[in-house]
Amino acid sequence: MGLTIGIVGGTGAVGRKIIEVMKERNTPIDRLRIFASEKSAGKRFVFEHEEIEIELLTESVMKESYDYLLFSAGGSVSAKFAPIAAEAGNIVIDNSSQWRMTEGIPLVVPEVNGHVLKGYRGIIANPNCSTIQMVMVLNPLHKEYRLERVVVSTYQAVSGSGYAAIEELKNQIENEDYPNKVYTRKIAGNCIPHIDVFHENGFTKEELKMVYETHKILEDDRMEINPTAVRVPVFYSHSESIYLEFEKVPSIESVRNILSNTKGIILEDEPPINQYPTPIEVANRDPVYVGRIRRDLFNPRGLSLWVVADNLRKGAATNAVQIMEAIENFK
Numbered sequence: 644m645g646l647t648i649g650i651v652g653g654t655g656a657v658g659r660k661i662i663e664v665m666k667e668r669n670t671p672i673d674r675l676r677i678f679a680s681e682k683s684a685g686k687r688f689v690f691e692h693e694e695i696e697i698e699l700l701t702e703s704v705m706k707e708s709y710d711y712l713l714f715s716a717g718g719s720v721s722a723k724f725a726p727i728a729a730e731a732g733n734i735v736i737d738n739s740s741q742w743r744m745t746e747g748i749p750l751v752v753p754e755v756n757g758h759v760l761k762g763y764r765g766i767i768a769n770p771n772c773s774t775i776q777m778v779m780v781l782n783p784l785h786k787e788y789r790l791e792r793v794v795v796s797t798y799q800a801v802s803g804s805g806y807a808a809i810e811e812l813k814n815q816i817e818n819e820d821y822p823n824k825v826y827t828r829k830i831a832g833n834c835i836p837h838i839d840v841f842h843e844n845g846f847t848k849e850e851l852k853m854v855y856e857t858h859k860i861l862e863d864d865r866m867e868i869n870p871t872a873v874r875v876p877v878f879y880s881h882s883e884s885i886y887l888e889f890e891k892v893p894s895i896e897s898v899r900n901i902l903s904n905t906k907g908i909i910l911e912d913e914p915p916i917n918q919y920p921t922p923i924e925v926a927n928r929d930p931v932y933v934g935r936i937r938r939d940l941f942n943p944r945g946l947s948l949w950v951v952a953d954n955l956r957k958g959a960a961t962n963a964v965q966i967m968e969a970i971e972n973f974k
């Protein structure tokens with residue numbers, strides 16, 4: 644028998660991507676329900692040649708029974724409705740940051756810590772996009788060489804801010820007088836070192852997510868992580884330049900071997916033939932791509948690499964669907 648799945652926030656960039664990914668991966672769906680605010684409720688949506696009416700999100704619909712409810716409607720919606728759905732016995736996979744750091748709520752990248760899902764019911768948090776692609780790479784190397792320090796700079800696509808930001812970049816490319824609405828500065832032709840709000844310590848919330856979510860997923864808060872998150876004029880896929888410093892001296896050859904044998908990672912690292920991943924090539928693909936692996940010039944325990952992943956896929960929708968698949972596999 645197929646699954647009953649509800650998508651809360653099914654009309655947003657991630658909600659739509661979740662539906663697309665489920666279709667591609669042949670998720671056995673018996674009934675798909677889509678919930679949204681008054682603005683979209685009542686509109687129609689075509690899924691597998693059938694029209695589905697988008698339903699209004701209410702407390703009472705969350706109390707009904709689902710195999711999975713996937714939330715991508717922002718923190719305040721998740722704060723209010725996810726506990727109602729979970730108390731009614733449902734499994735909730737939440738894409739917002741609302742529950743990620745709550746004790747007892749698993750924060751999951753299936754390839755890294757999918758084991759925590761065994762026997763679990765309730766709210767499961769999907770990590771932030773920039774964290775997901777980073778921990779995919781950190782995890783297998785940490786296991787082998789123990790990571791002491793990580794210095795990461797992100798180059799994040801505008802789709803991470805939703806449809807309005809995609810439109811803003813498109814419009815600014817065509818018309819240089821188009822005003823900034825989503826960002827504090829013009830994004831076309833620019834780089835903005837500011838994602839989410841600033842914290843008192845000078846880091847942004849996006850940067851702190853990369854620190855604390857990584858500690859939780861890898862179950863190691865000794866790892867020193869120093870992030871800088873930057874928005875760049877790219878539509879899809881986040882890139883990260885990562886410097887890693889280990890306790891043990893890593894051999895570049897074995898790092899390459901470890902990464903190329905890690906599920907979900909693709910190594911594209913042939914500098915002599917200009918082979919390295921870039922956001923345009925990685926967009927609309929599920930794996931995390933790694934290139935430019937090189938030893939630090941001054942510290943044998945340090946190495947640098949370049950990581951690119953589609954932020955709406957592995958960074959959000961695909962990871963959420965993989966969480967659902969991991970739970971199904973435990974049954």
Ligand code: 2RA
Nearest residue numbers: 771772773799803804
């Ligand atoms: C961004 N990390 O790219 C966010 C989306 N979750 O802005």
